[in-house]
Amino acid sequence: MGKSKIVDTGIHFIDGNMACAEGAIAAGCRFVSGYPITPSTEVVEHIAKRFPKIGGMFIQMEDELAASICFQGAVWSGVKGMTVTSGPGFSLMMEHVGLAAMLETPCVFINVQRAGPSTGLPTAPAQQDIMQARWGSHGDYEIIALSPSSPQECFDYMVTCFNLSEKYRCPVFFMLDETVGHMHGKVNIPEADQIDVRPRINTQRPPGQYNPYEVYEGSVPEMVKVGMGHRIHLTGLTHDEKGYPAMNADAQQKLVTRLCSKVLDNVDDISIIQSDDVEESDVVVISYGITSRIVEHAAELARAQGAKVGTTRLVTIWPFNDKAVAEVASKTKNIIVAEMNLGQIVNEVRRVTGPTFPIHFVGNAGGRTIDPQIIVEKILEVSR
């Protein structure tokens, strides 16, 4: 028997990528298929070292097309699995984001974002894949995406990602960026029994009384694995409750509507939003990921110069929390959206607030984090 601790409890000084790997292990992930890509590679490098000592399996596949489906095969055997990538690999993985959405495979994708398009700046940060995470595969479907801003959050919210994927049976994206991935910091890994981990729950119904896509309670079907005697058939084709292909518009309407509503109807349960000093402010800065830490600092600097500024941080980016953003808008006079791209989430905010609400934007084309001074200036300009 091995001697390695499964959950590496203690205080560590590690980077965000390594914290993701430890978070996945703590969440019960035991199968990872990957393909090397900067700036995400440290995640799989760490997994490759840790897994043989804790009964996990890592395999480096031939490309991201393979990496993004190999672990799904393992998931249907009953284990928790994930893959890890960055922009160019993320593009290749979109095929199997769609498959996971259609098969309702509980699964996690880490994207340590770098500046694109194409090969772009492999070693530099960006937040340019936010819309791709939401819309990258063809067809209508819903996913969940979280964005951490520190190594500690990489650990904590990694566990959240796995829990959500088990609960809602949809692809869950952990949207880091190069800065958070390579940022070292203190990471406190609790005792295993102090970590809230949702286990895989398979159906208790006997063969003959279970259909893999029949919803017995709520809006998510009961999970199953191979070898339970159910003789399941799962297909990426539009299917009925039995899982059999159903080539008609009614089956499509029923299935795809549910794939979306099981996420959209549960925004309150899924969404994590952190707001500070929003009440009676002149301006609120909305941001996520590493940018939210910069915004925090910029807001302090602006407050020192008399600005009444609040901050809202989207830990959960998708599903977009319309209600929370509308509430922020109702309490302030202006909104600034800061993100490391040329305008992605700002359009979601605008959609929620309507065209007349004053929305301002601070962003760049990726490659470097946003200078806090630029955000300070925008806050002062807007709140003047």
Added chain:
Amino acid sequence: MTEIKAHPVDGLLRTDRIPHIWCPGCGVGTSVNCFTRAIEKVGMDLDKLHVVSGIGCTGRVAGYINVDSFHTTHGRALAFATGLSLSRPDSKVVVYSGDGDLTAIGGNHLIHAARRNVDMTVICVNNYTYGMTGGQVTPTTPDKALASTAPFGNYEYTFNVPHLAVSSGATYVARWTVFHVRQLTRAMTKALRHKGFSFIEVLSPCPTLYMRRNKLGAAVNLMEYFKENAVVQDGADTATVGLESGETIIGEFVNVRKPTLKECYEERMSEALGDEFVPYEGDK
């Protein structure tokens, strides 16, 4: 009312999905018949047999076999099956797909699954065309043959599929035709019993989209061709079995035992980590 008798392998089929989608004369169904008989012959525990398909006419096989089965994405069944096979070492995972799915879009996954000697069986039904989408050219379409996307005849070199599998590292490789049902069934039983990457190419007629376009007659004409022209050469050097020669060489070409991916992993980790190594046992 005429009494409908049960087919001997009904228990292995999802009879609630019959009629199937395959055209009259198509060889995929014949290969499935051989496959189900091979399953019976081996006496497999059906809870430990999983069939994974890609996309296309042959890709529909997973939907008709009454075991846990997956109809995945085009060309990627092999990668899905790799994850499943590693997680269920006590199960047999079978990838059942067509020539376009496995040698074109899935070509990269095919060579790497073979290289790794993943413990799985691959049944590749080669009907020289993409049937599902209407008869387009594939890497296995013969020279000068017509296809909807090769309206003036195919001019690309043709894959020698068994040689590709052998060169990549497959440890059981055979080629049969759907005329040779007994030999094919026997090869399938051997493949199912084989530990490691086993690969069977099954030459098969596509009367609707390949033969008609090429004025090759009905399916039965190709069966007659297979009967009269196919030459059994067990152990043949696969470099010589390319179909472009005009000869149809069939038989069991390779059957060797080599450590599988899982076995190689466990050996390496035991050696490197000693007591610290904890083998992966899936969800056990």
